[in-house]
Amino acid sequence: MTTMRERFYAVAREALDENERVAVVTAQIGTDSIGDHPRHFDVGIREQLMIGVAAGLALEGYRPVAHSYTPFLVERPWEFLKLDLGHNDLGAVLVSTGASYDAARSGRTHQAPEDIALVAALPGWTIHVPGHAEELETLFRRSLSGDDRVYIRLSDEENHARVDGGGFTVLRHGSPGAPLVVAVGPTLRPVLEATAARDLGVAYLATVRPFPHDGVREALADGTDVVLVEPYQAGTSAAEISVALRDRPHRLLALGVPNAEFRHYGSGEEHRAAHGLDAAGIARSLDGFLGAG
Amino acid sequence: MCMATTTTLGYDDLPALLTRLTGDEKHDRSSFSTLDVLWVLYDRVLRDEDRFLLSKGHGPAAFYAVLAAKGIIPVDALDGFGAFDSPLGYHPDRNLAPGVEISSGSLGHGLGVAVGAALTGRRIFCLVGDAELDEGSNWEAVQYAGRVGLASLTAIVVDNDSSEHGWPDGIERRFMLEGWSAQRVDGRDHDALEAALTPVSNATRPRCVVAEVETR
Numbered sequence: 001m002t003t004m005r006e007r008f009y010a011v012a013r014e015a016l017d018e019n020e021r022v023a024v025v026t027a028q029i030g031t032d033s034i035g036d037h038p039r040h041f042d043v044g045i046r047e048q049l050m051i052g053v054a055a056g057l058a059l060e061g062y063r064p065v066a067h068s069y070t071p072f073l074v075e076r077p078w079e080f081l082k083l084d085l086g087h088n089d090l091g092a093v094l095v096s097t098g099a100s101y102d103a104a105r106s107g108r109t110h111q112a113p114e115d116i117a118l119v120a121a122l123p124g125w126t127i128h129v130p131g132h133a134e135e136l137e138t139l140f141r142r143s144l145s146g147d148d149r150v151y152i153r154l155s156d157e158e159n160h161a162r163v164d165g166g167g168f169t170v171l172r173h174g175s176p177g178a179p180l181v182v183a184v185g186p187t188l189r190p191v192l193e194a195t196a197a198r199d200l201g202v203a204y205l206a207t208v209r210p211f212p213h214d215g216v217r218e219a220l221a222d223g224t225d226v227v228l229v230e231p232y233q234a235g236t237s238a239a240e241i242s243v244a245l246r247d248r249p250h251r252l253l254a255l256g257v258p259n260a261e262f263r264h265y266g267s268g269e270e271h272r273a274a275h276g277l278d279a280a281g282i283a284r285s286l287d288g289f290l291g292a293g
Numbered sequence: 294m295c296m297a298t299t300t301t302l303g304y305d306d307l308p309a310l311l312t313r314l315t316g317d318e319k320h321d322r323s324s325f326s327t328l329d330v331l332w333v334l335y336d337r338v339l340r341d342e343d344r345f346l347l348s349k350g351h352g353p354a355a356f357y358a359v360l361a362a363k364g365i366i367p368v369d370a371l372d373g374f375g376a377f378d379s380p381l382g383y384h385p386d387r388n389l390a391p392g393v394e395i396s397s398g399s400l401g402h403g404l405g406v407a408v409g410a411a412l413t414g415r416r417i418f419c420l421v422g423d424a425e426l427d428e429g430s431n432w433e434a435v436q437y438a439g440r441v442g443l444a445s446l447t448a449i450v451v452d453n454d455s456s457e458h459g460w461p462d463g464i465e466r467r468f469m470l471e472g473w474s475a476q477r478v479d480g481r482d483h484d485a486l487e488a489a490l491t492p493v494s495n496a497t498r499p500r501c502v503v504a505e506v507e508t509r
Contacts (some may be wrong), residue, residue: 044457045400045427105316106373107382109350109398166341213382263389266377290495 004154005097007133009033011064011140012095016040021063022144023056029068030048030237047072051080051092056089068098069103070112071152078118086122091147094119094160095140099155100232100257101271104195104264113232113257119151120209120236127209128152129185130233132160135206155231167207168215172209174201175220179290182216184208184237192271194286217248224249225290228237229282246278248292253289255282302362304332313371314460317383323352326453326480326506327420329357331337333486334418334449344415346395348403349422349451350384357381358388364394373378401428408434411446411499416492423452423503432471444496448473453478455509468501479502480485 002010015022016037023039031042039062043049047187048286055065066073074081074094085092096115104109119125130136136154143150153251163169171192174180180201183191188204195202203219205212220226221241226245231237234256241252257275264274272278276285299316302310307328339345347356357374360366360431366381370390373379380389384398395406405421419433438446450464457462460467467474474496478485489502 028427031457046429050431076399102385105383107384107386107398109384109397121414163418173356261388262385264377265375265379265382270377 002133004133004136006032007096011137015144020128023057023062024065025050027068027193048077051077051207052084054092055084055090056080058092064092067095070098072113080217082122085149086203089151093143093150095152097154101268102156104266104271105267116232126150128207130206131159131185131188155186159189163204169204170211170219171204173269174199177222179223180220181227184230187231190279190282191229193280205276213244216244225251227253233259255285295418301364303335306362307358310361314354314374316375324354326451329481330504331355333483335359335363338486338490339468342393344355344417346403346407348397348419349425353385360392364467366498400425401430404431404434408438411443414445416445418447422450426433435471438499442497443499446499448501450503452505453504453509472500473501477503480506
């Protein structure tokens with residue numbers, strides 16, 4: 001199966017060949033995979049410059065794509081996202097790889113569960129968290145045709161199959177008043193496993209900004225309990241749920257990566273399990289919040 | 294700050310120690326490029342009261358092997374390299390591994406911390422890579438250290454010509470322009486490294502030692 005990362009590189013190469021607006025800026029990550037092209041600029045290990053160069057290309061009418069590991073695309077040059085792109089009102093497509101802990105063996109420097117919260121703190125960004133390589137391709141191609149600011153988060157973890165229907169899709173309805181589980185991106189796979197025997201609604205969310213307030217509200221119907229499962233920092237979209245249900249009494253359980261230093265190496269699977277984001281951990285949390293199913 | 298009380302193993306033991314650090318093949322070359330500089334530092338140059346910061350955290354296998362050879366970390370810890378509960382990951386964490394003064398792996402952080410530590414007057418040695426110098430944060434540290442004449446600071450640049458766009462006219466020239474003394478030595482020649490890395494008592498400027506090794 002093609003990974004999201006492989007699919008991204010293939011589509012980026014194709015876009016460079018076929019779309020004269022597209023330019024790609026890298027900083028020594030993915031450079032060889034994208035390959036030589038007159039509009040592929042590798043700036044060396046200079047991530048702040050990478051964003052500045054992307055802004056300059058946008059100023060000249062290009063559709064820049066910037067790519068690196070998550071911490072080096074978002075965290076290190078964050079002010080450059082805010083000013084060079086945001087404050088200048090220039091567009092770009094930022095595509096990260098590594099997610100929260102894909103590079104767990106590399107330690108904290110290469111883990112970035114904070115990325116969505118950081119980008120979401122800036123106005124005007126569309127944020128995609130695809131759960132499958134085919135979704136990534138659709139979202140990336142759509143992003144290339146725009147002029148806005150888009151952040152796409154790739155991950156090694158993927159769902160069994162793509163979900164069609166846009167950024168927010170109700171996959172399963174529970175009985176009237178049943179709780180709603182909102183699975184973000186690649187958390188759908190363990191969520192489906194953990195909820196198979198429960199009377200729950202399950203919705204899938206791949207576009208987390210703008211947040212689908214109306215969709216969540218309608219999907220919850222007469223229910224009061226919402227479980228939000230995010231593959232990054234827990235509660236990143238908790239405030240958005242509150243906005244969606246601002247005039248309705250509700251309870252929210254927000255699952256994700258805790259906001260704490262987690263001093264372990266190992267594999268992504270081990271980190272997922274430690275954070276309770278595998279199927280068993282999600283099932284335990286549901287039991288605690290809703291009572292045993 | 295991190296010296297063992299006794300030397301347990303020698304330079305010739307390092308290859309065997311390195312074979313125990315498996316899984317990070319992506320960084321094999323990075324690890325090997327620093328091996329002799331690290332050995333000379335820990336075997337001949339560093340005093341107990343000195344501090345060494347590995348800014349180039351990519352490929353720390355050589356660092357771990359030298360720390361193990363010097364008895365700073367247990368040799369058996371090498372076998373768990375990268376495992377969930379191992380203190381030794383693909384990038385070092387100062388809170389997990391003894392002898393690791395700064396957590397590194399995101400490039401361009403070590404020199405700034407080194408400047409801060411050197412401002413106290415302690416002898417500080419900081420190892421960076423030639424490609425790591427791409428990061429602009431390094432140059433803020435280089436410029437400030439040069440302006441204030443931070444003689445207690447030694448930056449070691451391991452140069453394996455891996456910077457994507459290179460350093461025309463040489464890395465050492467850029468440090469000298471900012472007020473540093475700088476020299477280039479053979480990064481595999483232990484005597485030359487010892488001579489270059491051992492601080493002189495009457496220094497008035499920060500020092501840069503470019504240790505040239507095989508091209509990546």
